[in-house]
Amino acid sequence: MAAIPVSPLAPQSYPDLPEIAGVRFATAEAGIKYKNRTDVLLMEFDEGTTVAGVLTRSKCSSAAVDLCRANLPGGKARGLVVNSGNSNAFTGMKGRESVQHIADIAAKALGCPASEVFIAQTGVIGELIDASKFDGVLDQAATRMNALPWIEPAKAIMTTDTFPKLAGAVLEFDDVEVRINGIAKGSGMIAPDMATMLSFVVTDMPIAADVLQALLSEHVQKSFNSITVDSDTSTSDTLLAFATGKAQVEPITSLSDPRAQFFGEALFDVLFELAILTVRDGEGATKQVSVHVEGAVSDESAFRIAKAIADSPLVKTAIAGEDANWGRVVMAVGKAGEPADRDKLSIRFGDLLVAKDGERAAGYDEKATSAYMKGEDLELTVSLGLGEGSATVYTCDLTHGYITINGDYRS
Amino acid sequence: MAAIPVSPLAPQSYPDLPEIAGVRFATAEAGIKYKNRTDVLLMEFDEGTTVAGVLTRSKCSSAAVDLCRANLPGGKARGLVVNSGNSNAFTGMKGRESVQHIADIAAKALGCPASEVFIAQTGVIGELIDASKFDGVLDQAATRMNALPWIEPAKAIMTTDTFPKLAGAVLEFDDVEVRINGIAKGSGMIAPDMATMLSFVVTDMPIAADVLQALLSEHVQKSFNSITVDSDTSTSDTLLAFATGKAQVEPITSLSDPRAQFFGEALFDVLFELAILTVRDGEGATKQVSVHVEGAVSDESAFRIAKAIADSPLVKTAIAGEDANWGRVVMAVGKAGEPADRDKLSIRFGDLLVAKDGERAAGYDEKATSAYMKGEDLELTVSLGLGEGSATVYTCDLTHGYITINGDYRS
Numbered sequence: 001m002a003a004i005p006v007s008p009l010a011p012q013s014y015p016d017l018p019e020i021a022g023v024r025f026a027t028a029e030a031g032i033k034y035k036n037r038t039d040v041l042l043m044e045f046d047e048g049t050t051v052a053g054v055l056t057r058s059k060c061s062s063a064a065v066d067l068c069r070a071n072l073p074g075g076k077a078r079g080l081v082v083n084s085g086n087s088n089a090f091t092g093m094k095g096r097e098s099v100q101h102i103a104d105i106a107a108k109a110l111g112c113p114a115s116e117v118f119i120a121q122t123g124v125i126g127e128l129i130d131a132s133k134f135d136g137v138l139d140q141a142a143t144r145m146n147a148l149p150w151i152e153p154a155k156a157i158m159t160t161d162t163f164p165k166l167a168g169a170v171l172e173f174d175d176v177e178v179r180i181n182g183i184a185k186g187s188g189m190i191a192p193d194m195a196t197m198l199s200f201v202v203t204d205m206p207i208a209a210d211v212l213q214a215l216l217s218e219h220v221q222k223s224f225n226s227i228t229v230d231s232d233t234s235t236s237d238t239l240l241a242f243a244t245g246k247a248q249v250e251p252i253t254s255l256s257d258p259r260a261q262f263f264g265e266a267l268f269d270v271l272f273e274l275a276i277l278t279v280r281d282g283e284g285a286t287k288q289v290s291v292h293v294e295g296a297v298s299d300e301s302a303f304r305i306a307k308a309i310a311d312s313p314l315v316k317t318a319i320a321g322e323d324a325n326w327g328r329v330v331m332a333v334g335k336a337g338e339p340a341d342r343d344k345l346s347i348r349f350g351d352l353l354v355a356k357d358g359e360r361a362a363g364y365d366e367k368a369t370s371a372y373m374k375g376e377d378l379e380l381t382v383s384l385g386l387g388e389g390s391a392t393v394y395t396c397d398l399t400h401g402y403i404t405i406n407g408d409y410r411s
Numbered sequence: 412m413a414a415i416p417v418s419p420l421a422p423q424s425y426p427d428l429p430e431i432a433g434v435r436f437a438t439a440e441a442g443i444k445y446k447n448r449t450d451v452l453l454m455e456f457d458e459g460t461t462v463a464g465v466l467t468r469s470k471c472s473s474a475a476v477d478l479c480r481a482n483l484p485g486g487k488a489r490g491l492v493v494n495s496g497n498s499n500a501f502t503g504m505k506g507r508e509s510v511q512h513i514a515d516i517a518a519k520a521l522g523c524p525a526s527e528v529f530i531a532q533t534g535v536i537g538e539l540i541d542a543s544k545f546d547g548v549l550d551q552a553a554t555r556m557n558a559l560p561w562i563e564p565a566k567a568i569m570t571t572d573t574f575p576k577l578a579g580a581v582l583e584f585d586d587v588e589v590r591i592n593g594i595a596k597g598s599g600m601i602a603p604d605m606a607t608m609l610s611f612v613v614t615d616m617p618i619a620a621d622v623l624q625a626l627l628s629e630h631v632q633k634s635f636n637s638i639t640v641d642s643d644t645s646t647s648d649t650l651l652a653f654a655t656g657k658a659q660v661e662p663i664t665s666l667s668d669p670r671a672q673f674f675g676e677a678l679f680d681v682l683f684e685l686a687i688l689t690v691r692d693g694e695g696a697t698k699q700v701s702v703h704v705e706g707a708v709s710d711e712s713a714f715r716i717a718k719a720i721a722d723s724p725l726v727k728t729a730i731a732g733e734d735a736n737w738g739r740v741v742m743a744v745g746k747a748g749e750p751a752d753r754d755k756l757s758i759r760f761g762d763l764l765v766a767k768d769g770e771r772a773a774g775y776d777e778k779a780t781s782a783y784m785k786g787e788d789l790e791l792t793v794s795l796g797l798g799e800g801s802a803t804v805y806t807c808d809l810t811h812g813y814i815t816i817n818g819d820y821r822s
Binding site for chain 1: 811
């Protein structure tokens with residue numbers, strides 16, 4: 001398979017994220033699929049680190065996802081192991097034993113209970129991972145842990161991503177700096193063999209696991225859960241947040257602590273930035289598209305309509321062709337199965353009104369709209385005129401690149 | 412836009428459908444979008460013809476669909492007008508007036524009430540059709556009506572279809588031959604400007620409109636409602652069945668007439684054949700795929716899982732690449748949101764067992780499975796092991812051709 005060119009939507013530079021006390025990491029080569037390639041990330045957290053997570057809702061979740069699901073209620077984390085090359089999904093009882101073996105090795109290397117180790121795996125589905133490849137590798141990695149630079153773990157978890165994804169935020173509570181660093185991988189359901197969105201966020205904020213979980217669950221909705229590249233949900237999607245508690249501020253122990261909201265907003269900023277970076281590395285993407293729906297009967301209804309538009313192959317191919325084909329947006333609204341009244345429907349491309357009250361807008365300007373479509377960042381807004389519900393879904397266009405990446409790699 | 416090559420899945424020849432007493436047709440050039448191009452079909456039915464129909468469920472249905480919906484309860488049909496070049500969808504009150512004008516012209520040309528005229532339109536969305544273009548054209552067409560050959564109306568309704576779609580069935584009741592002829596157009600949500608599945612079926616069977624409607628509604632489920640090219644539902648999808656009643660047999664006036672079932676089965680055969688032809692002309696299609704799901708908790712659940720697989724871009728691109736990537740089928744089952752137990756799941760490609768009880772099948776043969784993927788007609792079977800529910804959805808692969816047709820036509 002030829003190398004995939006870097007996304008034209010890649011950022012010009014990467015943030016230089018600061019150290020976070022209480023976390024160190026190292027990368028390694030375990031030879032899971034290829035030799036001489038970094039394929040493992042080990043992260044170590046100091047004692048007292050709390051953890052929260054959001055995992056795929058797939059009915060065919062991977063063994064690693066099942067292990068995270070089992071360990072999350074404990075609320076404590078000491079280690080994280082991430083590998084590429086094999087997702088170890090759909091590998092039955094032997095798959096479960098293999099992730100347990102990896103957790104055991106990591107626990108021994110880090111000197112912690114295996115129940116405080118979290119694992120995320122991406123790569124081919126249906127092939128049992130050879131857990132013995134981790135023997136020695138994690139022990140050795142544990143001897144050379146660093147706290148910087150954060151681009152290293154961000155790069156280590158890439159598979160067919162064309163650029164590393166990092167984002168951070170800094171808050172102040174009582175003149176003390178609190179830091180949130182995040183990394184992510186994913187470019188849709190990444191080819192060649194199916195993959196996944198993985199994201200890991202680390203903060204030095206002292207915060208109880210249940211509060212962290214509540215904030216994470218809330219803020220994932222308008223970030224990672226509001227993006228779509230190709231409508232395909234992975235068996236391995238994993239978002240984990242770790243809080244080392246090293247910042248010298250009073251711990252947040254309850255959602256009613258007014259600082260919880262501020263912290264949550266900063267957490268959202270990090271999650272949102274990582275989510276957008278993921279869309280901008282969507283397979284074959286040449287444009288980023290924000291689909292806004294307003295005036296729906298509810299936010300949920302608005303979300304489903306926005307998702308129908310963002311997932312429509314006809315809308316996405318029109319955008320790839322820089323075609324102001326708003327008729328396809330009408331089509332997608334119509335097929336969403338949600339309350340909509342054709343004769344109240346209005347559509348804007350950017351600030352340009354293209355349709356109003358169920359027909360083409362009186363002042364519709366084909367030339368201006370076509371010019372708008374040549375941009376790299378597009379905003380489509382649908383106003384339903386029925387109620388107060390609104391939502392935004394972020395996606396990319398559907399190009400030959402997507403077909404090449406996902407369909408052309410076998411000879 | 413370059414001409415689209417004929418689908419490699421096109422039939423080698425077309426059936427020579429027989430005349431059906433009580434129906435005649437002519438085609439014409441109204442210059443709706445292009446000059447010197449057949450863009451109108453007029454069909455005339457003798458008095459006494461009953462009608463039934465199934466129309467798009469889109470919330471943004473076209474003016475023509477709305478007119479059919481208004482006229483269907485009458486149960487009588489004398490005329491059908493089909494045009495390409497403009498779907499007249501999303502054109503507000505003026506769109507409604509324009510289809511009424513076309514119905515009035517047709518009624519005058521045929522000497523019948525306008526409420527017994529049906530209209531179907533495809534083409535660009537959001538542009539009001541100039542109904543005056545039909546003035547004279549329908550009158551003139553009405554003077555040169557023929558009953559043969561049926562390939563003529565099948566060709567007249569094509570837009571970006573790469574081949575005409577016809578199917579027929581002949582039954583005998585009391586030694587009297589009864590005929591059913593059908594035509595269809597559609598290749599997904601046909602490009603370049605959004606289009607539609609249209610199908611018209613004509614029989615000489617004397618059958619009450621309500622019985623015809625019941626049979627049509629029943630048999631559309633496992634035919635047209637079980638196909639997907641790109642998951643996008645048109646604003647104009649229209650299936651109409653006309654029964655001239657000219658066959659010299661006792662009329663079917665009730666579903667309890669045992670002949671209703673036989674007739675329904677023959678009707679299904681015609682609908683199914685037309686539906687499969689539509690998939691085989693799917694935009695960019697190089698392979699036809701039948702996705703069978705069995706062992707689901709209900710038929711509805713099986714259908715939703717089969718649809719999730721058939722709509723998955725990753726499954727469809729893998730098929731285009733002749734890649735036996737059954738992991739993507741697992742992914743699609745997992746994301747369907749329907750009851751599924753990973754550890755009871757089995758998958759077959761053709762007769763080849765690739766996964767069993769939640770892991771790769773013991774005797775999995777990569778070479779044989781890859782060889783199977785090179786075929787033109789593929790069968791994927793997913794067994795859930797939960798219940799008795801089953802369903803089949805028919806689709807095609809997702810190739811560069813789809814992107815070219817839908818995304819590349821504007822410079």
